[in-house]
Amino acid sequence: MAGRKSSGVLELAVLGLLHETPMHGYELRKRLNALLGMFRAFSYGSLYPCLKRLVEQGLIVEDRPEDDDPGGALLLQSRRSKIVYKLTADGKERLQELLTEAGPAAWEDEGFGVRFAFFSHTRADVRLRILEGRRSRLEERLESFRAALARTRERVDSYTLELHNHGLESVEREVRWLNELIGRERAEQAGGRSKRPDERAEEASADDTSDGDR
Amino acid sequence: MAGRKSSGVLELAVLGLLHETPMHGYELRKRLNALLGMFRAFSYGSLYPCLKRLVEQGLIVEDRPEDDDPGGALLLQSRRSKIVYKLTADGKERLQELLTEAGPAAWEDEGFGVRFAFFSHTRADVRLRILEGRRSRLEERLESFRAALARTRERVDSYTLELHNHGLESVEREVRWLNELIGRERAEQAGGRSKRPDERAEEASADDTSDGDR
DNA sequence: TGCCGATGTATCGGTCCGATACATCAAGGC
DNA sequence: GCCTTGATGTATCGGACCGATACATCGGCA
Structure with a gap:
């Protein structure tokens, strides 16, 4: 609770x-x-x-x-300090x-957001899982929102539509950002683990959606 | 309060x-x-x-x-309805x-955000003022944030920097969006003003609500 | 000296929210 | 006919969070 x-x-x-x-x-x-x-x-x-x-x-x-006030008296309440x-x-x-x-x-x-800000203190595998979880959360949101938009396509005024498109693009942008970060994480982990050549046969396809936005 | x-x-x-x-x-x-x-x-x-x-x-x-319960008795609490x-x-x-x-x-x-969603019910001059107010609010935030970023440039880890840059770009993007909207609003108002006089009269009278004092 | 703005701690009234509970009703399985 | 299931629908509680505000200290600086 x-x-x-x-x-x-x-x-x-x-x-x-x-x-x-x-x-x-x-x-x-x-x-x-x-x-x-x-x-x-x-x-x-x-x-x-x-x-x-x-x-x-x-x-x-x-x-x-140190403001124990040893004498006992002197109850000046003003003893505020750091x-x-x-x-x-x-x-x-x-x-x-x-x-x-x-x-x-x-x-x-x-x-x-908060967890990301402290990512340098987070285990690499946890970082990756959080990034991926975030991405799928966003994609799920995107999907249901796009469906709702299509359903009401003709019944909204232009300002509402503008707001919706802006929101949609913001989220899409964050997904692209996450894709880039995930790719970077994976490359880093694969690199750090290169002692084992047999293990990393695949995974090199990390550069999925790296279009040069921005 | x-x-x-x-x-x-x-x-x-x-x-x-x-x-x-x-x-x-x-x-x-x-x-x-x-x-x-x-x-x-x-x-x-x-x-x-x-x-x-x-x-x-x-x-x-x-x-x-209609659920007045005129008889007085019958205190079935279950009478929930739309x-x-x-x-x-x-x-x-x-x-x-x-x-x-x-x-x-x-x-x-x-x-x-909420006001924008209802912009089609808002007076054109108010729309413009809100859009411009929003933009300058954002620009002011941008400026102070960039200053803070520059001040601590070398003392943050790469993830924090990444987060800051992403946030910065998001806000910059919103400013560009606002610029476009403001341009559109102005063009529309200028067009409406220089065009047919009857159209203008319609907008001016609209529905009184001439602020006055309140 | 006296004022000011930055630093610093603290609370009050209030909004908003996640979880939860409970009721109604139509659809569909059995 | 009965029962589950899920959408519809109203409602509240405890708690996180916030804006405003109050008050105190301290270093300039005029």
């Missing part, structure tokens, strides 16, 4: 960023939005609750700089778990 | 769809997701609360098919208001 997708996206992003180096919230958010770039942005209203959840789960710890968040061993484990999972959650729009 | 964007998107979409013909929830959702196509989809968990809000605001009314929603006069007014507004809300990602 969990609203939406059980935090997935933000949790993974925070864990991944914190894996590289401990940080406080403000910087975390900046790096988050820089990392995710054009395709996603989180606000403090999401980040801080998420950090709180992660602390509760023991995946990260907060390092507050809080540095750091990954725990459990957190690292959880990150690996999330990064290794290659199920549907990894190729839905949001989940895919 | 309003969470997120004060409902904007769904509200407009529902009002717009209901303007064409009354419908019940299920069909409303289907048409909604067909209209918005690849770029957005709403679930019942959003739709029904939204309909409830719209009823409360008096923008739509629900037409339940509920057809219909736009009220206030609702039409509100729709016009939303369709005519050409502020920032109209060129943010979500707001823009």
Whole structure:
């Protein structure tokens, strides 16, 4: 039971960023939005609750700089200072778990983007599976959408049609991008594995849809 | 005070769809997701609360098919049936208001998509302003993003770079699309203006709604 | 000195969504 | 006739997420 997708996206992003180096919230958010770039942005209203959840789960710890107030008195509430968040061993484990999972959650729009951003920390075989899953998800979406478009061909105004075509082309473009990436991944894996000549007889046909778009 | 964007998107979409013909929830959702196509989809968990809000605001009314239960007894709770929603006069007014507004809300990602889907019901000058607003919003995003990219050029791994470039190209592509649309709009308006005077009168009068104050 | 913008932490009211539940009805197998 | 199946249809809950907002600190800089 969990609203939406059980935090997935933000949790993974925070864990991944914190894996590289401990940080406080403000910087975390900046790096988050820089990392995710054009395709996603989180606000403090999401980040801080998420950090709180992660602390509760023991995946990260907060390092507050010495404000125990030993005398006991002096309850000046104004003692706000930087809080540095750091990954725990459990957190690292959880990150690996999330990064290794290659199920549907990894190729839905949001989940895919975040996972892709951390691909350099992901196992090569998982990368390939995610890329392929994403591609087939997109192709399936394309197909059902094209069918729906054909069904209503003559009953939509020109602006709606324009919007639909633009969306269609965007997705087609992403499929071509994925094709290129998959080809690259495969070539790389085949190359790295070249100790075994008997194994890779086929597969060299990786250059399927590499038309020079762009 | 309003969470997120004060409902904007769904509200407009529902009002717009209901303007064409009354419908019940299920069909409303289907048409909604067909209209918005690849770029957005709403679930019942959003739709029904939204309909409830719209009823409360008096923008739509629900037409339940005669189940008053006059006798008073017979509290069979199972009397569920189709509920057809219909736009009220206030609702039409509100729709016009939303369709005519050409502020920032109209060129943010979500707001823009929905408004574009209803462009055929939007005044030509408003269309142009929204298109141009959207374009400059995108260009501004592009610029700040390119700056950020240049700043961190050598410090990102190849996958992050790949993601950034893909995002960048997607946005550039949308700008080109907007350019084309804007050109088309302008040509159309110029053509209409320099052509027959009666055509122009038709557009000018259209359906009053001359903003005035509200 | 006093103001300003960047840095920094935090919450509130609200939207939206995935999952789920439950009801109706037509088609088709048996 | 009965029963499963799937499309149709209405409805809610818990939770993720967000925009706005509030408040505090700190380094310029006029």
